[in-house]
Amino acid sequence: MPLSDVQIRNLKPKEKQYKISDFEGLYVLVKPNGSKLWQMKYRYFGRERLLSLGAYPAVSLAQARKLKDEARALLAQDIDPSEAKQEAKRAKREAQGHTFQKIGEAFLEKQKKEGKSKATLDKIAYHLKLADAEFGRKPITEISAQMILRALRKQEAKGNYETAHRLRARIGSVFRFAVASGLAETDPTHALKDALIRPNRKHRAAITDRDALGSLLQSIEAFEGQATTRIALKLLAITAQRPGEIRHAKWEEFDFQEKIWSLPASKMKMRRDHNVPLPAQAIALLDELRMITGNGEFLFPSLRSWHRPMSENTLNAALRRMGYSGDEMTAHGFRASFSTLANESGLWNPDAIEAALAHVERNEVRRAYNRGLYWDERVELAKWWATLLDDLRRL
Structure with a gap:
């Protein structure tokens, strides 16, 4: 018989851990220290496997059942949900190492090797520093166009319209470098091309008379x-x-x-x-x-x-x-x-x-x-x- 929230809240610890089943392999494991853990038992190619879904009440009954349904959907596609979970963890750890700041540093190093002038390198470093202050520590795959736009709007708010345009271009260069390196799928700055205020460009004053x-x-x-x-x-x-x-x-x-x-x-x-x-x-x-x-x-x-x-x-x-x-x-x-x-x-x-x-x-x-x-x-x-x-x- 399916569990209810009241039943789970009233479960008391015993000298030894024990299980209380919900349905379709989902159950609560009650530990001697009083913690209540969601687990799901399933079979994958004939072998019994176990999937941990989190602790109650941080993971509610409804959330546990949803996670269980998602796991069963993977099984229907011949995918082991435990392996899928570990792969997701590995991808997340890897993404944490591929932050905008780290990729920006690699991009700057590439420019140095290509022989860019010191003045150009200084400008690149300046723009990357502005971007890093906004989202440098975030994995590049988690940075959205709206996140970038908020950073650009801060420059516009100061009247730095030219800087905002150059910053968008520089961020785009880092994203395209990431795409070429297999670390990102797209460049979100492309969608922001017409979102910024166009600066009134003045030609350098000159005497021609x-x-x-x-x-x-x-x-x-x-x-x-x-x-x-x-x-x-x-x-x-x-x-x-x-x-x-x-x-x-x-x-x-x-x-x-x-x-x-x-x-x-x-x-x-x-x-x-x-x-x-x-x-x-x-x-x-x-x-x-x-x-x-x-x-x-x-x-x-x-x-x-x-x-x-x-x-x-x-x-x-x-x-x-x-x-x-x-x-x-x-x-x-x-x-x-x-x-x-x-x-x-x-x-x-x-x-x-x-x-x-x-x-x-x-x-x-x-x-x-x-x-x-x-x-x-x-x-x-x-x-x-x-x-x-x-x-x-x-x-």
Whole structure:
């Protein structure tokens, strides 16, 4: 006869453990210490087996019967419920080791081995730290799209719309890495693509008017700060390279005989080697700079240590001291100045201008062709640009 809750509650311990049956193999085992354990007896391929279903009252009568029904359903499929239970436990233990944080660390290590720049690795680490604070200790298979969205909404609430978008992308990269590693089935961030507030992206401020650029060059010439900062701004204008590439430039990268600055792929945004032709004006600046920092590693070392490059804020701070706000001009803006005026001149192939800026052609064959085809033109373009800057400064 089936048991009732009242009967189970009133069961008293005895000197020896004993069983009280419910039905279909389910029973309560009453221990001498008073604990009451649900167990189910069944046969699997002719052999008697035992399945533990938990302790009463933590597992109620109704719950025990449900677990018993689930076990019988497995038996109907020729699955041993005891083995299925152990397999579920093993999977759970394994999942606990595959947390988002652990997989994120493996993903970051992969990026290091692929030669990503320190700046890129630092950004990845920063975003992973934000994600870890929300769900880093959870198994990756238990992280839902809504859980991720809550983390992204926290960034939006602070007005960090760009960070929220980048964080979603970074979390997605970790999930795709997990899928490729057989540790997850899907990437839940894909469903959140249109859920976030779109940031208003602002292009870096740049001066593209000739007269205004001439005035800026005059201000740089009259700059009363560090001589190395003045020279860095001049080289930035002449070479039209990224500020980070100027700041991290090393003397070993410069061939004064061939008049070439060779930037290794590890320093480049597009992860490809890049050569910059050096016109006479650039060589003169480098000769001046060698008298100041030529005995060190970096062209523009930090004021605090010659073993570190100039701070990333130095060049923009110098522009602010000259009276140029962030809405007028940035250190990165010299690239736009070069691109605009070179294209407006009509003298140069647009592909040569793009190559000078180290903008990578997506087509592999065309990229290899362009790299060889436009070098001579880029040498002449560099001379033209340096001369134009001289002319604008004298106006």
